[in-house]
Amino acid sequence: MHPDFPRPGPPPTHDAAIDEALAGVDGLDAVPVSEHVDRFDAVHVALTAALASIDKV
Numbered sequence: 001m002h003p004d005f006p007r008p009g010p011p012p013t014h015d016a017a018i019d020e021a022l023a024g025v026d027g028l029d030a031v032p033v034s035e036h037v038d039r040f041d042a043v044h045v046a047l048t049a050a051l052a053s054i055d056k057v
Contacts, residue, residue: 018050022047
């Protein structure tokens with residue numbers, strides 16, 4: 001994709017915890033590659049917690 005036209009983020013899920021987790025990968029192309037793993041790990045942890053909370057509904 002052309003750098004002057006940033007990619008749109010994912011559509012909102014209407015679940016604040018999931019939307020906040022996915023926001024962790026927003027702007028990833030502007031972050032040094034060495035920081036990508038930490039970002040993906042944080043998103044994974046947040047999404048895992050969101051999925052685990054489904055059973056408690």
